[in-house]
Amino acid sequence: MGIDEGWPAGLTARPIGKDDAVAWAELLAAKEKVDAEGENYDADDLIEELADPSLDAARDTIGLWSGEQMIGYGVVRAPDEVVDVHRVRTEGTVHPQWRGRGIGSALVPWLNRRAAELHHERQPGAQGEINTGTIDTNTSAKELLADLGFEKCRYFFSMERDLGKPVEVPALPAGVRLVPFTPAYDEPLRLAHNEVFLDHWGSTPKSPDSWKTWYTGSRAFRPALAYLVLDGDEVVAYTLGYEYVADTAATGIREVYIGQVGTKRSHRGQGLAALALAKVMAEAAAAGFQRASLGVDADNPTGALGLYERLGYTTKNTWITYRLPLD
Structure with a gap:
């Protein structure tokens, strides 16, 4: 063309x-x-x-x-x-x-x-x-x-939370461990993410190259603001944080962007995502970040919107996804 x-x-x-x-x-x-x-x-x-x-x-x-x-x-x-x-x-x-x-x-x-x-x-x-x-x-x-x-097909909320307010990290349930991200967990984390997001609209499994480009290999990824929940050696929940320096330069506010939050279906209902997310938020606040932000599908099937609201996030703006069928 x-x-x-x-x-x-x-x-x-x-x-x-x-x-x-x-x-x-x-x-x-x-x-x-x-x-x-x-x-x-x-x-x-x-x-x-x-x-x-x-x-x-x-x-x-x-x-x-x-x-x-x-x-x-x-x-x-x-x-x-x-x-x-x-x-x-x-x-x-x-x-x-x-x-x-x-x-x-x-x-x-x-x-x-x-x-x-x-x-x-x-x-x-x-x-x-x-x-x-x-x-x-x-x-x-x-x-x-x-x-x-084009026709409207999906709504997403951009949410934010002031990290000047206290962040309470829930108690760790019995039988699991909360650990910081290290490169040794990168491939197990990718596979866990692919499994977690199979039931999320518009998500597709990420190849190793795509994972490196957009996730843990991104210049914005902050390993110190990424926590995993392990059951034995299995990654069962996680939260990954990012920092976009261009945002800080433009706004004067240091913000951690919560890029991915997930729990495997086998371990949902135990508060593990809330645990990992709260830990990342607490660590970000201790490191001098002033705000946390994230995006969420308004129709997320796992109840993520309610989780974020309980942790103090409020909606800043709404995004609309449009679709046009291809023959």
């Missing part, structure tokens, strides 16, 4: 490379000032995303340029495996000063076409759909997606 196909006059389009990371970060910073999504990136964050081994940046990314300024971008990603539906995810934006000129109306169809190609290349026999998301306060994005045939 070509990339020079009907963009507004004066713009050029090309795949995104590592040398574009600074311009890409500037575009996302401009977006954040207007859209207020609570997401900030520096160039190193974006270079890390481009290093994802499952991403073919030459075909799955696009940057839109006016001279030396990146004024729009798009990325298409497909999961490692299929559980029920092959959900190809797209993302993108247009610089706020360039909105209202038809750029988004050209960008989304490009993303859709590349998503369809990726689906047919990787999982031609599976049911497929495009998933994309937006914060619920972005009226123009919601209208554009609706106009292009």
